[in-house]
Amino acid sequence: MTTRSISILGATGSIGASTLDLIRREPGKWRVVALTANCQAAELARLAREFSAEVAVVADESCLPELREALAGSRIAAAGGAGALVEAAARPADITIAAIVGCAGLAPTMAAIEQGGTVALANKEALVSAGDVMIEAVRRHGTTLLPVDSEHNAIFQCLAGNDPAHVRSITLTASGGPFRDWSAEQLAAATPAQAIRHPNWDMGAKISVDSATMFNKGLELIEAHHLFPVGLDKLRIVVHPQSVVHSMVEYRDGSTLAQLGPSDMRVPIASCLAWPARMDTPCDPLDLAALGELTFRAPDEQRFPATRLCRQAAEAGGAAPAVLNAANEVAVAAFLAGQIPFSRIAVMVEATMTRYTPPAPTSLAEVFGVDTEARAHARELLELA
Amino acid sequence: MTTRSISILGATGSIGASTLDLIRREPGKWRVVALTANCQAAELARLAREFSAEVAVVADESCLPELREALAGSRIAAAGGAGALVEAAARPADITIAAIVGCAGLAPTMAAIEQGGTVALANKEALVSAGDVMIEAVRRHGTTLLPVDSEHNAIFQCLAGNDPAHVRSITLTASGGPFRDWSAEQLAAATPAQAIRHPNWDMGAKISVDSATMFNKGLELIEAHHLFPVGLDKLRIVVHPQSVVHSMVEYRDGSTLAQLGPSDMRVPIASCLAWPARMDTPCDPLDLAALGELTFRAPDEQRFPATRLCRQAAEAGGAAPAVLNAANEVAVAAFLAGQIPFSRIAVMVEATMTRYTPPAPTSLAEVFGVDTEARAHARELLELA
Numbered sequence: 001m002t003t004r005s006i007s008i009l010g011a012t013g014s015i016g017a018s019t020l021d022l023i024r025r026e027p028g029k030w031r032v033v034a035l036t037a038n039c040q041a042a043e044l045a046r047l048a049r050e051f052s053a054e055v056a057v058v059a060d061e062s063c064l065p066e067l068r069e070a071l072a073g074s075r076i077a078a079a080g081g082a083g084a085l086v087e088a089a090a091r092p093a094d095i096t097i098a099a100i101v102g103c104a105g106l107a108p109t110m111a112a113i114e115q116g117g118t119v120a121l122a123n124k125e126a127l128v129s130a131g132d133v134m135i136e137a138v139r140r141h142g143t144t145l146l147p148v149d150s151e152h153n154a155i156f157q158c159l160a161g162n163d164p165a166h167v168r169s170i171t172l173t174a175s176g177g178p179f180r181d182w183s184a185e186q187l188a189a190a191t192p193a194q195a196i197r198h199p200n201w202d203m204g205a206k207i208s209v210d211s212a213t214m215f216n217k218g219l220e221l222i223e224a225h226h227l228f229p230v231g232l233d234k235l236r237i238v239v240h241p242q243s244v245v246h247s248m249v250e251y252r253d254g255s256t257l258a259q260l261g262p263s264d265m266r267v268p269i270a271s272c273l274a275w276p277a278r279m280d281t282p283c284d285p286l287d288l289a290a291l292g293e294l295t296f297r298a299p300d301e302q303r304f305p306a307t308r309l310c311r312q313a314a315e316a317g318g319a320a321p322a323v324l325n326a327a328n329e330v331a332v333a334a335f336l337a338g339q340i341p342f343s344r345i346a347v348m349v350e351a352t353m354t355r356y357t358p359p360a361p362t363s364l365a366e367v368f369g370v371d372t373e374a375r376a377h378a379r380e381l382l383e384l385a
Numbered sequence: 386m387t388t389r390s391i392s393i394l395g396a397t398g399s400i401g402a403s404t405l406d407l408i409r410r411e412p413g414k415w416r417v418v419a420l421t422a423n424c425q426a427a428e429l430a431r432l433a434r435e436f437s438a439e440v441a442v443v444a445d446e447s448c449l450p451e452l453r454e455a456l457a458g459s460r461i462a463a464a465g466g467a468g469a470l471v472e473a474a475a476r477p478a479d480i481t482i483a484a485i486v487g488c489a490g491l492a493p494t495m496a497a498i499e500q501g502g503t504v505a506l507a508n509k510e511a512l513v514s515a516g517d518v519m520i521e522a523v524r525r526h527g528t529t530l531l532p533v534d535s536e537h538n539a540i541f542q543c544l545a546g547n548d549p550a551h552v553r554s555i556t557l558t559a560s561g562g563p564f565r566d567w568s569a570e571q572l573a574a575a576t577p578a579q580a581i582r583h584p585n586w587d588m589g590a591k592i593s594v595d596s597a598t599m600f601n602k603g604l605e606l607i608e609a610h611h612l613f614p615v616g617l618d619k620l621r622i623v624v625h626p627q628s629v630v631h632s633m634v635e636y637r638d639g640s641t642l643a644q645l646g647p648s649d650m651r652v653p654i655a656s657c658l659a660w661p662a663r664m665d666t667p668c669d670p671l672d673l674a675a676l677g678e679l680t681f682r683a684p685d686e687q688r689f690p691a692t693r694l695c696r697q698a699a700e701a702g703g704a705a706p707a708v709l710n711a712a713n714e715v716a717v718a719a720f721l722a723g724q725i726p727f728s729r730i731a732v733m734v735e736a737t738m739t740r741y742t743p744p745a746p747t748s749l750a751e752v753f754g755v756d757t758e759a760r761a762h763a764r765e766l767l768e769l770a
């Protein structure tokens with residue numbers, strides 16, 4: 001058995017946990033280089049010891065003393081802070097799982113891309129806010145980029161062995177979120193508690209609200225546009241409440257290939273870990289007879305304008321997706337804090353995009369600048385409201 | 386544009402017509418070598434002239450004078466009879482569409498396989514009755530065999546780029562036929578007229594009855610066993626009345642790839658013609674939102690014992706599938722002639738399989754022998770009944 005080296009950026013999050021669960025099942029197959037966390041020092045130290053990692057890093061430097069103490073007596077190096085995070089990501093590894101949430105994940109993800117191994121990407125901002133910069137780095141360094149997101153991983157699988165030139169369309173499936181059957185009036189009165197109850201996936205509050213507004217699907221559309229450059233006019237969305245079909249690719253001959261599976265992130269992660277081969281997961285076999293039916297409907301962009309706004313941002317290109325993403329984060333936080341009603345999230349995002357139209361960022365530093373400025377604009381709009 | 390040469394065995398049937406419809410849309414791309422028919426001389430001559438075929442062959446020698454007359458003045462060679470059919474199939478062609486129905490298609494299909502080009506297989510008997518012999522010839526001659534049947538073509542597409550060793554299961558979808566919701570009592574009284582009304586595909590009487598008994602799906606199981614040797618225990622059947630999902634492959638990581646498309650044979654034929662690339666077809670894009678729902682249920686082997694019998698025949702191997710196929714043909718003819726009730730078809734097949742257990746055929750001649758003997762046994766059972 002060939003040993004492969006792996007780094008996990010964001011080891012204590014849900015993607016990290018799923019990844020470690022999979023490699024735990026293949027003893028002797030994996031050599032762990034770096035494990036990182038934000039500030040969960042005790043948990044990170046426990047994992048680093050279990051997997052004999054070379055280095056464990058906390059992004060928040062104030063947590064470094066706790067990490068040092070927890071790793072005392074081991075041969076595992078402990079480090080802390082943004083610089084240490086980038087250094088750890090730059091260590092050679094056959095595959096890096098880039099699963100740090102938010103803009104904090106951008107610099108280490110870029111370091112992993114520049115390092116030259118395969119990068120399995122689970123950080124949304126990398127493609128939404130910094131798509132052009134990241135894809136250019138991937139191209140320059142000859143990095144293999146594998147998508148971890150279940151939808152994009154499905155598309156990646158459906159494209160295997162096919163020439164993208166033969167693609168007629170790519171369809172992202174969307175659960176439609178907890179409000180898919182709500183009227184505009186009901187949506188206007190939706191509460192944070194209602195928004196964070198997602199029907200199929202167990203997720204955090206921010207992403208649950210994104211699922212309810214369908215900004216989540218819109219952001220995935222922007223990601224798909226970077227990962228699979230077949231043209232925005234060929235990218236579709238269909239609402240599929242059961243979340244069994246994860247996405248589809250239709251070819252010019254009328255063949256549609258779809259990837260189906262359980263709502264378990266270990267499936268797409270395993271697909272990345274073993275690619276181009278396959279590895280076992282403990283997921284139950286798909287039983288369509290037990291499921292009985294799969295349903296589909298067109299998305300309603302009147303009630304859920306998010307996908308329309310994301311498509312506009314992708315079409316505009318440049319800084320627009322980063323502005324949209326920053327404005328959405330501010331708006332979602334305001335909604336969760338009870339400051340604005342649910343239906344105002346999209347309105348605020350659109351207003352920020354209209355108000356702030358900076359030139360296209362050409363570096364990560366410029367992406368951060370756009371992100372910061374866009375948040376300031378969004379907050380101003382909040383105060384005006 | 387590279388020109389490719391093609392022969393179509395069974396040019397006047399529905400697979401032949403669909404193939405010609407596709408190559409007609411790519412003028413200058415295809416050079417037609419041989420076109421064959423059973424006895425439709427006028428139609429064959431018209432097609433041979435339109436596509437400037439090298440040779441046109443009628444299997445029934447008594448139709449040769451009519452063919453000669455219809456081709457008079459052209460540079461197209463006319464021929465007739467079983468030997469001429471094999472000779473035509475043996476002419477070098479980049480791809481041969483083997484679409485002659487029944488045991489009559491075996492020898493020319495074998496000739497096409499031995500010729501060494503790609504063979505797109507639409508003749509069921511080739512794999513059901515002569516599977517071992519055909520697959521051995523494919524192996525020996527290094528022939529690329531592409532399945533035309535929509536289910537097997539779907540599986541082939543879902544396997545692209547993947548190692549069969551990673552397959553957890555292969556699931557053939559079945560419409561369930563016109564009687565899928567009928568009780569055992571209703572089935573016992575089913576008439577030929579009711580049996581030949583297929584819900585999704587426009588087919589001939591024999592294959593429509595096979596769809597109603599589910600022998601069609603069972604025969605496809607036997608074919609799949611030869612085409613995709615992952616083990617019979619990994620081959621499944623699921624009833625899917627809408628016939629949109631044509632078949633599926635599940636991998637060890639829990640990913641299931643499915644191929645979806647319209648009920649139009651031009652899709653799988655185009656997939657064979659262009660493989661490993663893709664070509665345009667005039668089929669409408671898949672619109673799942675318009676379809677609304679796809680449903681699935683487990684097959685009921687109490688009411689429809691055919692799939693169980695076919696699985697038994699595949700497990701037994703050797704001559705058993707040829708015996709089953711021959712007995713089924715006799716039984717279906719007897720049902721269509723009003724001689725036996727619908728529910729007796731499977732009973733007769735099982736009885737023939739019990740009664741006649743010859744050694745495994747090792748040549749086409751021996752396959753024909755088994756087929757003839759099995760028919761005689763089945764007819765005797767008919768008279769006993």
